[in-house]
Amino acid sequence: MTxxxxxxxxxxxxxxxxTRLLAERxxxxxxxxxxxxGEETEVTFVDLREHAxxxxxxxxxxxxxxxxxxxxxxxxxxxxxxAVTPVFQASYSGLFKTFVDVLDDGALRGTPVLxxxxxxxxxxxxxxxxxxxxxxxxxxxxxxxxxxxxxSEDWGTGGTVDTGLSNRITVxxxxxxxxxxxxxxxxxxASNAPQVDEFADPVPFEDLLAR
Amino acid sequence: xxxxIFTVGDLTQDxxxxxxxxxxxxxxxxxxxxxxxxxVGLDVFATGEHHNPPFVPSSPTTTLGFIAAQTDKLxxxxxxxLITTNDPVKIAEDYATLQHLADGRVDLxxxxxxxxxxxxxxxxxxxxxxxxxxxxxxxxxRLWTExxxxxxxxxxxxxxxxxxxxxxxxxxxPFVWHGSxxxxxxxxxxxxxxxxxxxxxxxxxxxxxxxxxALYRRRFEHYGHGSADQAIVxxxxxxxxxxxxxxxxxxxxxxxxxAPVYGHGPSLEEFSRETPLTVGSPEQVIERYAAMADSVGxxxxxxxxxxxxGLPHQAVMxxxxxxxxxxxxxxxxxxxxxKPAHVPDAPTHASRLAAAxxxxxxxxxxxxxxxxx
Numbered sequence: 001m002t003x004x005x006x007x008x009x010x011x012x013x014x015x016x017x018x019t020r021l022l023a024e025r026x027x028x029x030x031x032x033x034x035x036x037x038g039e040e041t042e043v044t045f046v047d048l049r050e051h052a053x054x055x056x057x058x059x060x061x062x063x064x065x066x067x068x069x070x071x072x073x074x075x076x077x078x079x080x081x082x083a084v085t086p087v088f089q090a091s092y093s094g095l096f097k098t099f100v101d102v103l104d105d106g107a108l109r110g111t112p113v114l115x116x117x118x119x120x121x122x123x124x125x126x127x128x129x130x131x132x133x134x135x136x137x138x139x140x141x142x143x144x145x146x147x148x149x150x151x152s153e154d155w156g157t158g159g160t161v162d163t164g165l166s167n168r169i170t171v172x173x174x175x176x177x178x179x180x181x182x183x184x185x186x187x188x189x190a191s192n193a194p195q196v197d198e199f200a201d202p203v204p205f206e207d208l209l210a211r
Numbered sequence: 212x213x214x215x216i217f218t219v220g221d222l223t224q225d226x227x228x229x230x231x232x233x234x235x236x237x238x239x240x241x242x243x244x245x246x247x248x249x250x251v252g253l254d255v256f257a258t259g260e261h262h263n264p265p266f267v268p269s270s271p272t273t274t275l276g277f278i279a280a281q282t283d284k285l286x287x288x289x290x291x292x293l294i295t296t297n298d299p300v301k302i303a304e305d306y307a308t309l310q311h312l313a314d315g316r317v318d319l320x321x322x323x324x325x326x327x328x329x330x331x332x333x334x335x336x337x338x339x340x341x342x343x344x345x346x347x348x349x350x351x352x353r354l355w356t357e358x359x360x361x362x363x364x365x366x367x368x369x370x371x372x373x374x375x376x377x378x379x380x381x382x383x384x385p386f387v388w389h390g391s392x393x394x395x396x397x398x399x400x401x402x403x404x405x406x407x408x409x410x411x412x413x414x415x416x417x418x419x420x421x422x423x424x425a426l427y428r429r430r431f432e433h434y435g436h437g438s439a440d441q442a443i444v445x446x447x448x449x450x451x452x453x454x455x456x457x458x459x460x461x462x463x464x465x466x467x468x469x470a471p472v473y474g475h476g477p478s479l480e481e482f483s484r485e486t487p488l489t490v491g492s493p494e495q496v497i498e499r500y501a502a503m504a505d506s507v508g509x510x511x512x513x514x515x516x517x518x519x520x521g522l523p524h525q526a527v528m529x530x531x532x533x534x535x536x537x538x539x540x541x542x543x544x545x546x547x548x549x550k551p552a553h554v555p556d557a558p559t560h561a562s563r564l565a566a567a568x569x570x571x572x573x574x575x576x577x578x579x580x581x582x583x584x
Contacts, residue, residue: 060476065416065485198395199422202430205403208345208396 003040004180006030007078009071011048011085011096012118019118020047022150022169023084026116029173030082037181044078046071048095055098064102071099076107080114080180081141083132087119091131100135108141112179114172116148125149144175212546213557214539215255216248216531217290217447217514220268223521226469231521237267238274240524245278247528249285251535257288257320257514262296262329265471272305279313286559287313290411290514291322291390294351295343296333298367303354303375310380315560320388320409320445321348323397339366341396348387348400355384383567386558388445388512391423398423402430407443407557410507413516414472416485417506420446424507440554445512446503449488452533456491462526463490470520493537500538501545509550511557513542 008027012019023045031041048055054068064072075081085096115132117124128147136143146168154165218241224231232240245256258268258275268274275287287309292302302319310317323340324330330337346364353360354375363369379385388407391397392415401408408427412420424444431442451466453459460479467479467490482488489499504510515534518527556562 057477057481061414061473061482061485063415063419063485199426202395202399202426205399205434208341208399209349211342211345 001038001040003042004034004079005042005044005074005077006080006082006180007044007046007074008082008084009046009048009075009096009099010083011093011099013049013086013093013095017086018150018152018155019084019086021155022116022118022148023082025169026082026084026114026148026173029169030080030114030176033170033173033177034181037177039181044074046074046099048099051099052095055095055102058102059098068102072103072107076104078111080112080176081108082114082116082176083136084116084118085132087117087124087127090124091127092117092135100139103139106140108136108139111141112176113141113143114148114176115143116150116172118150120152122149122151122153125151142179144172144179146172146175148172212510212543212550213254213286213512214534214542215253215257215286215288215512215514216244216518217255217257217259217288217516218244218268218518219259219290219516220261220266221471221519222265222267223471223519225521225523226465232524234267240527241268241274241518242278242281243524244518244527244531245285246281247531248535249282251531253531253535253539254284255286255288255512255514257290259290260293260324261326262332263326272309275317276309276312279309279316282316284316286316286318288318288388289320290409291320291324293324293329294321294347295323295340296330296335297347299347299351300354300367300370300373300375303351304377306385307355307375307377307379310385310560311377315380315383315564317560318386318388318558320390320407322390323394335366341394342366344397345400348389352384352404355379380560381564381567383560383563385560386563388443393419393423395423395426398427399430402427402436402442403434405431405434405436407445407511409445409447409512409514411447412487413447413449414486417487417503421506424510428508437555438553440508440551443512443555443557444507444510445514445557446507446510447487448500448503448513448515449486450496450500450515450517450530450534450538451490452493452496452530452538454492456495459490459492466520466522474520493533496538497541497545500542504546504549509546509554511555 008023010019010023027043034041051068058064085092113136115128117127128149133143148168150165222237248256258271260271262269271289279287323344327337343366346366350362358374360370360373388409389397389401390409390411392411398408410420410423428439428442432439451459451463464479468474489496517530
């Protein structure tokens with residue numbers, strides 16, 4: 001059985017955090033969707049709260065070390081990424097963006113990505129389309145059509161729980177599973193990714209001189 | 212193995228007193244520092260080149276010429292000479308002149324400079340950094356090795372029948388190192404010419420330094436200059452020492468915490484773990500730096516950054532003293548004991564002159580044999 005490596009990057013800060021809850025729901029739904037397609041999943045969670053200091057240090061020193069380095073490598077090597085952020089001041093959180101800022105060039109090129117966000121009000125729901133999707137487009141990631149947004153009311157209003165969120169999670173996870181198993185992302189990843197290891201294979205000096 | 216000091220020449224407020232010395236004082240201190248470097252038995256003094264505050268060394272050959280007049284053995288170098296924004300013609304002339312004045316005690320380290328706004332001040336564009344470094348250095352080599360140069364390129368006015376004066380001392384141009392932290396193209400350039408490669412690793416983890424040096428060594432061999440372990444490698448270093456390591460940490464911490472480059476970021480302890488920064492006793496410094504060769508192979512030059520982040524001149528002079536009397540003698544012994552015979556020392560004017568003479572003798576002997584046949 002094929003095993004797909006999936007990395008869940010989530011920028012929730014609280015304990016418990018709805019962002020983390022949503023991330024777990026999405027990861028579980030994705031696992032189920034892959035199982036239906038006869039494949040297994042290996043899930044790695046990157047909880048950005050744990051890397052907050054290292055992220056600030058990386059901005060200042062220019063290099064990532066230790067566990068943050070491992071997280072960056074995991075994202076680069078992932079078959080798919082689920083990215084979940086809280087909405088702060090009408091956009092993804094600064095912590096989330098800082099992680100994106102220190103990703104290696106080309107790290108997400110061709111990678112299927114499921115975007116999700118949480119907020120206190122549904123008025124922020126277009127953050128997915130106005131902030132996250134353009135950013136992932138710039139990174140040349142392949143975003144699934146359905147982004148998952150969860151506002152406070154999606155977690156229950158004291159009465160009945162709207163099934164809308166569950167449906168969106170299922171749909172988005174299925175879209176991501178189709179992309180991953182269909183190879184939609186990997187073709188782009190293989191052909192476009194800067195796979196050249198510049199340390200192993202530098203540009204010959206004659207070529208540099210001739211430029 | 213050569214040991215020395217490299218200065219960035221920053222004019223930084225002392226965070227413990229709030230005072231900033233004058234440019235005049237900083238420049239005079241730099242000269243005194245260089246003299247002290249020679250007095251305590253270190254080999255090399257190198258100065259940076261910057262054209263923006265808070266830095267003072269914009270005119271390296273003026274300062275190095277002044278130091279040359281006050282020293283006898285000290286090797287004068289740069290860290291780095293801006294091969295991108297300087298006219299290669301002026302570099303050729305300035306450093307050939309310095310060579311004559313200093314009786315050959317001169318080499319250079321080429322660098323690109325990573326301060327964006329500086330490039331347009333000199334009519335250049337930072338996006339051309341690598342091509343500038345390649346074209347300008349190719350021209351510089353010709354200006355030093357060919358008496359009459361006719362040249363045309365992308366980045367400067369063409370030259371017709373041009374002779375750079377004075378010619379290099381004894382016809383031997385200064386030895387050149389290429390400094391680069393991240394650009395593999397520069398390691399490749401150094402390897403292509405068989406020049407030295409200096410990795411200024413002071414803000415970087417050894418895992419990265421190892422990769423860059425390994426690439427340079429492999430390509431040095433590829434281009435036929437010798438085996439990989441014979442390539443000429445230099446490393447940066449950063450230390451602060453007191454007899455008692457806790458005293459060193461206590462004294463250095465405010466300077467670290469407020470330093471222009473890494474201040475307000477990682478802790479002193481984190482940064483010491485990830486980079487060559489060593490704050491402690493002379494013994495700790497010896498142990499750390501003796502192990503560098505385990506990562507990059509036997510190397511030829513180790514330069515230390517000491518005078519930065521607003522550290523008082525007196526403290527810097529004491530650091531040079533400790534380095535020269537307690538640390539470097541031990542590091543020399545350790546390096547000499549582990550270096551195989553076929554690994555060369557860093558080239559000097561004297562060694563290159565001797566090599567050229569030996570080479571000429573071989574050729575003239577061959578000529579004679581051919582004539583007698």
